[in-house]
């Protein structure tokens with residue numbers, strides 16, 4: 001008698017109608033965001049050789065990967081992420097292209113998650129990779145873009161946690177631990193599981209690196225975290241990293257994200273290719289991170305191209321979970337502006353709308369014959385700006401003329 005013919009494998013499930021529609025809605029939003037910032041779409045196979053994910057070091061723990069054997073006896077894996085295949089693709093297919101390269105992707109990834117964790121093993125993921133740039137500007141571009149994506153899904157209720165993998169890696173390098181123990185330490189820091197973390201690290205006696213690792217998960221909050229970290233013994237030699245992170249934090253504040261960004265020196269993303277700033281994005285009411293990303297300057301070198309890079313992935317399933325709870329957010333965002341052509345300037349208005357779409361994104365043309373009707377409609381739809389096109393162009397902010 002068959003017992004597995006009516007269920008799907010652990011960590012997977014069927015998706016029906018509304019969930020499918022919501023996935024389409026989110027992916028369309030993010031596609032627009034990525035395309036408008038100059039990212040081009042790439043697709044890679046769902047299966048890759050195991051070697052891709054263990055080129056020079058193992059980027060994901062072996063046991064987190066689904067494996068198959070191909071007809072020549074070689075080990076194949078269902079991709080546990082998109083960043084590594086894109087590094088392979090870039091190194092092998094994109095030589096001699098002007099850098100930086102900007103890629104985005106939309107596909108499924110597969111990771112074995114612990115039983116009963118409630119997490120999916122099969123996840124829809126979208127994301128970007130900015131390859132060939134190691135500058136602070138590129139870190140900022142990518143984190144700000146993650147902020148824009150979160151805003152598209154939830155205009156107000158999101159937060160970004162910012163950290164730097166250099167602290168964790170620097171401390172771990174001083175600890176004489178095998179790969180298994182390292183992953184255990186990483187997982188317990190990530191889960192802020194102080195009890196289990198302390199038990200493992202107590203095994204290293206009074207090692208100052210072990211003592212500092214115990215403190216990492218508690219180093220989160222606002223700008224004061226930098227001072228707390230500087231005072232901590234074991235972290236003295238990381239002042240350059242802390243200075244850099246602080247400057248990124250301040251720049252994000254200038255970009256209007258100050259209220260949304262918190263520092264968390266205890267974020268240690270899975271995927272051991274990270275080398276610099278790392279970050280996560282959360283939506284209100286969803287405990288797991290929707291966005292996960294950061295800098296990985298050595299991964300492409302493993303494939304033969306010495307290129308710095310940064311990027312992030314967005315868990316579309318979590319975005320859908322959030323949107324199904326907050327359905328009102330699923331309505332299309334209002335246009336940023338409406339353009340009304342005065343009598344005799346109808347075609348000029350059409351041309352101007354096209355130009356504004358390029359500048360602002362979503363804009364619409366007024367098809368009313370009067371300015372009054374246009375204003376009333378704009379107010380009702382929550383459109384913030386009205387462009388009046390005549391001999392001159394007048395911009396009206398809802399509520400008052402500014403030009």
Ligand SMILES: N[C@@H](Cc1c[nH]c[nH+]1)C(=O)O
Pocket residue numbers: 080081082083084127128129270271292293294295296310311312313
């Ligand atoms: N591939 C990472 C996300 C990422 C993209 N670029 C950098 N990081 C993940 O799946 O978590």
